[in-house]
Amino acid sequence: MKTFPREKATITEFGAHIEPGLVVDQGEKFTIQTIDNFWDELGTPEARVNPSAKSVKALQVFRANPVGGPVFVNGVEPGDTMVVDIEKIAVRDWGWTGTIAGFGQLAGLSYFADIDENFSTVIKHVPGASGTLDDGYAVMNVGREVRWPLAPFLGVIVTAPERGSENTVTSQGPWGGNLDVRDVRAGHKIHLNASHSGGLLFLGDVHASQGDSELTGIANETAADVTASVSVIKGKQVPGVMRIEKPNSLVQVDSARNAGNPDRALSHCFINMIKWLVEDYNMSKREAYLHMTANSLVRINVYQCTTGFFTCGVEFPKECL
16 A cells, blocks of 8 residues: 655645655555644643744744645546545544643633643543554543543645645635544545646644534644545536535535635535535425425534634435435
8 A cells, every 4th residue: 555654744835836745546545644733742741832842833824734745646637526535544542632822712711811821731542442542532631530532533634726835724725724624534535626637635633532613723633544545526626625425424514714704604514515415416406405494414513613713514414315
């Protein structure tokens, strides 16, 4: 299997100017070995997150969320949809979470003033009943020990934009971005737009687990080996920032940065989910519209809601197709 090595998964600006790190055929499996969003530097109890650290500090946007790529997929052309089939996200045995002073949805409120600081803590990843991390748990101790299931996903998944370059911290658009969508996980197919030959796929910023919204702006950040393959839908582009096909549902995703504001992002998710049902599944427009208001299985997912970021999705059950 072709592998993009961890020591090269250090890209924090992505675009078509970067030479492909891998060239694969459609359906061919490959692996990208990622590092965590702060360069694997916070794995000890005394470490503290620091946006001014040498590895991270920059004049405009700090250099975080390093990714691996690009992956050039033979046969992909501008105007196609790339369908990224994520097979496995194998996380390491630790992650970290914390806060950055002045950052996060609740930063600046007086109630949180005493903990609004640069802070980080290590989260251990321990095996589950299988003896592996596939069904493992995250274990955190901030005054007491508590655990919850691991649920790894990709925080950043992007294709090279049509023009120029983007960074892996603030970028969100028709190419994907730093979206922190918990459904970009193993067993799901991610639909992304291709603007160049080969598609030029980048991915990284693996989260071993995350609560809805990623309130502080930092989840359970970790490194992982990500195995995936790519197929193509010729001559079709997806609206919003991505679409996701889960085993039992469809999800239309958009963001405030792409749509203009949170209200428009959510409205666009509904509109484009209706279009998806009409155009690809031959549902009548009236039926699709009424599902959005009456079907108890239709869900709104708020994936990201933190300082300057809002990403949401509308989810529709396949059993009602």
